[in-house]
Amino acid sequence: MTTLELNNVTKIFGGVRAVDRISLGFEQGKVTALIGPNGAGKTTVFNLINGFIRPDEGAITFKGKNLVGLKPWEIAQLGIGRLFQDVRLFQRLKVVDNVMAAFNRYNREGVLFSLIMPWKVAVQERKLRERALALLEFVGLAGDAEKLADNLSYGQQKLLAIVRLLANDSNVLLLDEPTAGVNPLMLKSILEVIRKLGREGKTVVVIEHNLNVIIEVADWVYFMSNGQITSFGLPQDVLGDPEVRRTYIGI
Amino acid sequence: MNYVFHIMVMINIYALLALSLNLLVGYTGLLSLSHAAFYGIGAYVSTLLMMKLGFGFIPSLLAAIVASVLLSFVISIPSLRLKGDYFVLASLGFQVIVFSVLYNWVDVTRGPYGIPGIPQPEVLGVTVSSIFTYFVFIGVIALLCGGMLYLIGNSPFGRILKSIREDEIAAAALGKNITGLKVKAFAIAAGFAAVPGVLFAGYMQYIDPTSFTLMESVFILSIIIIGGTGNITGPLTGTVLMILLPEGLRFLGMPDAIAANMRQVIYGLLIIVIMRYLPQGISGEYRFE
Numbered sequence: 001m002t003t004l005e006l007n008n009v010t011k012i013f014g015g016v017r018a019v020d021r022i023s024l025g026f027e028q029g030k031v032t033a034l035i036g037p038n039g040a041g042k043t044t045v046f047n048l049i050n051g052f053i054r055p056d057e058g059a060i061t062f063k064g065k066n067l068v069g070l071k072p073w074e075i076a077q078l079g080i081g082r083l084f085q086d087v088r089l090f091q092r093l094k095v096v097d098n099v100m101a102a103f104n105r106y107n108r109e110g111v112l113f114s115l116i117m118p119w120k121v122a123v124q125e126r127k128l129r130e131r132a133l134a135l136l137e138f139v140g141l142a143g144d145a146e147k148l149a150d151n152l153s154y155g156q157q158k159l160l161a162i163v164r165l166l167a168n169d170s171n172v173l174l175l176d177e178p179t180a181g182v183n184p185l186m187l188k189s190i191l192e193v194i195r196k197l198g199r200e201g202k203t204v205v206v207i208e209h210n211l212n213v214i215i216e217v218a219d220w221v222y223f224m225s226n227g228q229i230t231s232f233g234l235p236q237d238v239l240g241d242p243e244v245r246r247t248y249i250g251i
Numbered sequence: 252m253n254y255v256f257h258i259m260v261m262i263n264i265y266a267l268l269a270l271s272l273n274l275l276v277g278y279t280g281l282l283s284l285s286h287a288a289f290y291g292i293g294a295y296v297s298t299l300l301m302m303k304l305g306f307g308f309i310p311s312l313l314a315a316i317v318a319s320v321l322l323s324f325v326i327s328i329p330s331l332r333l334k335g336d337y338f339v340l341a342s343l344g345f346q347v348i349v350f351s352v353l354y355n356w357v358d359v360t361r362g363p364y365g366i367p368g369i370p371q372p373e374v375l376g377v378t379v380s381s382i383f384t385y386f387v388f389i390g391v392i393a394l395l396c397g398g399m400l401y402l403i404g405n406s407p408f409g410r411i412l413k414s415i416r417e418d419e420i421a422a423a424a425l426g427k428n429i430t431g432l433k434v435k436a437f438a439i440a441a442g443f444a445a446v447p448g449v450l451f452a453g454y455m456q457y458i459d460p461t462s463f464t465l466m467e468s469v470f471i472l473s474i475i476i477i478g479g480t481g482n483i484t485g486p487l488t489g490t491v492l493m494i495l496l497p498e499g500l501r502f503l504g505m506p507d508a509i510a511a512n513m514r515q516v517i518y519g520l521l522i523i524v525i526m527r528y529l530p531q532g533i534s535g536e537y538r539f540e
Contacts, residue, residue: 050424076426084424090417092537093410100407101414102425111439114406115399121406128407168425 003028003203004049004080004172009058011044018044020227021058026172031194031204033214033235036224037248042207043085045224046174050082051075062172081170085177085207087161089149096145098160099132100125102167135163139189155182162193172203179213191217211239211249223248256386260454262494263393264447269474269486270400271443276472277480277537278409279436280416282335285326285342286471288349289319289441291463293448295353295360298369298458308372308453315445323441327434346465353460365459372453379453389450396446401483403439412436413481416537473518477525479535488534493518 002025011019019041026032034042047053049060051072060067067075076082090098114121136142139159144152149160158178165173178194179187194217198204208214214221214235221238223231225248231241238244245251268290275281297315300306306314330341353360360366372379372388379388403409414422415429423429452458470493478489497514505513531538 052420071428072420072423073426073428076424082424084421088418088421088424090414090421092417093413097410097413101410101422104411104426109407109411111403111406111408111435114402114408118402118406125407164425 001028002026003063004205005059005061006045006049007059007061009045009048009055009060011041011048011053012056017227019048019055022224022227022229024222024229026203026205027220028171028203029198029201030219031198031206031217033206033208033218033221034224035208035214035221035238035248040224041227042224043176044227046082046176046205046207049075049080049174076168076170079169079171081165081168081173083161083165083173083175083178085180087154087157089157089161089164091150092148094145095136095141095147095149095152095160096129096132098149098164099135099167100128102164103128103131104168132167135166136160139163139193155186158182159186159190162190166193170202173197173205175204175206177207177209179208179210187213214239253382256382258494258498259386260382260389262490263389264451264454265471265474265494266487266490267393267396267447267450268444268471269478269490270397270483271440272471273475273480273483273486274400274404274412274436274443275440276475277482277485277535278404278412278416279433280537281331281433281437282339282472283342283437283440284339284465284468284472285346285349286440286444287463287465287467288346289323289444290448290451290467290471291349291353291460292319292322292441293445294452294458294463295366295448296445297449298366298452299359301370302366302368308370308374312446312449315449316442319445319448320438320442323438324434327437331430331433331437343465346468350460350464353463360460363459365457367457369452369456369458371456385454389454392446392450396443397483400443404483470518473522475532475535477521477532479532479537481531481535481537485532485535489532492533 004026006022006024008021008023009019010017010021034045036042048055049067051067051070055068062078062080065078090101093101108124133142133145136145139162141156141159141163144156149157152160158181162178175194178190182190191213194204194206206218218235221232221235222229223238223244231238231244268286272283272286275283293315296318297311300311300314301308326341326345330338354362356362379385411422411427411432415427415432419429474489474493475486477492478487479485496517500510500513525532
């Protein structure tokens, strides 16, 4: 079932059509890859979905609800999460606090609540902490829970950003280059997480340059070039497209 | 002994100012130059209510907090949508406006003449009058408010504020209403800044606008820059140091005219040295950049 849809969306930056009348559909329970050369407009598509920028034309809908004009946090609260290309951790918070900060949709975090019932806050915090540690355990970061996020290696930071996204429990996950800059072992665990999310019924969208990754995890591929979708289909078909091979893969 | 109690009272008052400003600067990452304005709003609103309308101490304290919170929206709602620097400028503007109002609205505030004869606080039928009772009274209120600020800082709410400080875009992508949360943080800080204003007026029994100038805002900011921000120990360290420092100079036997200037020079030097060698302050957690 298609949950997230872009219909004839255009975004112009100073005369350049960064995104040019594109229509995309993302299905629940599937991993869709968005590939294409640098500057093709892939990250702009994510920014449009997240509400960080507004389309000049076209419609973006999630489960039939119009997203255009909503604020980024409202879109996030509808269950659309984002992994940023540049990670964007809360650098000077502890690793475990990075995860705990993401549990928001299920918790009471009001000021009055913490003033009037500090003991209930303490109980809630203990539970959140356990859940955060369990998630960190899953990617092998539990031992670093008390470190500042700043002190992790780049690969670990990427994993932490993924864990933070999991804690946020979104139904749609927009992953912008989740495997760039991580070592082969971590790559394996990241791929595992992505596949698992698809199986769990999430709508997963990946921007990726690693062709092996695309073949391994993607159920469907959109190829984007100069702001337009020029090819789409099953991974092997798109990667076999002579135009894609010539302009992107270089064969 | 009275001298020691007086110093302790001043430390309590400034500790509350520093701790409440810390919620903005250290937790939320918002630099504000209007803290003395809210301090002054607290002092003037409570004093006028007590002297003109015959309010009791506690009702006037509560009214001062409410007034301060409401006035905080005047800056926060229009300027927090805009980013960092605009907010600093808006807070500067607000500080200047509040001072001008206190200084020039002579019919109500008596302007530069100040308001003498402010009644001593009376709570539960007991009038606070000796320096020792002031020390206990102000200490208890400071402890209560400080405790509340501590709870807020360490609550899930405090953690969200810190996440905003670290990365607004990432926080928004996790579903946090950044503008709404900043407006709230600013209102809380303003509400808590009114309390030391009320205490100061009740303690001095005289107020005039010169206690609530831009320089005062800068002084409160320098307390937390020097002491450190983002936790509770930084602002407390800064307060004790910055209140005791000029007292120490007094014991050096410097003539008053020179000591006053020396104080400014020392504060300035301290800020420069701290920013260079200890960017998170003496015992803070958050590093200015």
